[in-house]
Amino acid sequence: MHVVLLSGSPSARSRSELLLGRVRERLEARQVETSLLRVRDFSAEDLLHARFDSPAVQHLQTLIASADGLVVSTPVYKASFAGALKVLLDLLPERALAHKVVLPLASAGSQAHLLAVDYALKPVLAALKAQELLAGVFATDGQIAYPDGGLPARFDEELGARLDEATEQLLAALARRPRPLEAHLLNERLATARWSI
Ligand SMILES: Cc1cc2nc3c(=O)[nH]c(=O)nc-3n(C[C@H](O)[C@H](O)[C@H](O)COP(=O)(O)O)c2cc1C
Numbered sequence: 127m128h129v130v131l132l133s134g135s136p137s138a139r140s141r142s143e144l145l146l147g148r149v150r151e152r153l154e155a156r157q158v159e160t161s162l163l164r165v166r167d168f169s170a171e172d173l174l175h176a177r178f179d180s181p182a183v184q185h186l187q188t189l190i191a192s193a194d195g196l197v198v199s200t201p202v203y204k205a206s207f208a209g210a211l212k213v214l215l216d217l218l219p220e221r222a223l224a225h226k227v228v229l230p231l232a233s234a235g236s237q238a239h240l241l242a243v244d245y246a247l248k249p250v251l252a253a254l255k256a257q258e259l260l261a262g263v264f265a266t267d268g269q270i271a272y273p274d275g276g277l278p279a280r281f282d283e284e285l286g287a288r289l290d291e292a293t294e295q296l297l298a299a300l301a302r303r304p305r306p307l308e309a310h311l312l313n314e315r316l317a318t319a320r321w322s323i
Pocket of ligand 1 (some may be wrong): 130131135137138139140141142143200202203204205206233234235236238241266267
């Protein structure tokens with residue numbers, strides 16, 4: 127099982143990425159392979175000039191194509207998800223999330239834009255044909271403390287519980303996910319099928 131983790135924050139000290147880190151830890155503890163990519167690691171030229179053929183964008187496309195699931199985290203910016211993340215998602219092929227389970231995570235300054243994931247990010251993930259979109263986790267800055275003085279990142283108890291519950295739901299969705307039939311197997315099955323009326 128392989129899950130891609132995509133951090134959509136342009137910030138180096140990112141709270142939304144800490145949410146991703148917690149989910150990653152729990153997934154790896156359950157022997158799920160993970161790959162972390164950050165929007166800020168892509169060059170601005172690749173993003174702003176929509177360079178579909180850049181090696182970094184091709185790598186992202188290949189990684190997502192081979193993954194079973196995607197966890198995407200974003201800060202809320204101006205009542206929506208981060209524009210840099212949108213620019214990156216625009217570089218994915220049309221059905222990039224077909225057959226994949228997707229878990230969105232968001233952090234924000236306040237509860238005011240609690241629905242930003244539902245009305246802004248989820249429609250984009252659905253347009254990429256995500257097979258199953260999980261409910262997602264929304265957190266406010268006050269619930270997340272940066273790693274400090276050797277201490278790891280800290281989450282308030284209620285948020286930690288919601289993140290762990292979302293990870294369990296992701297694992298369950300991955301386990302029941304129907305696998306796409308590979309083209310050569312489909313051909314073989316059609317060729318050897320016995321038809322009766
Ligand atoms: C440019 C900008 C716009 C923001 N817009 C909002 C907003 O509309 N609503 C909100 O609740 N928080 C807003 N915030 C606060 C961030 O969503 C919040 O601090 C978030 O946790 C940052 O995530 P990050 O550390 O992963 O970048 C904004 C922050 C910035 C820098």
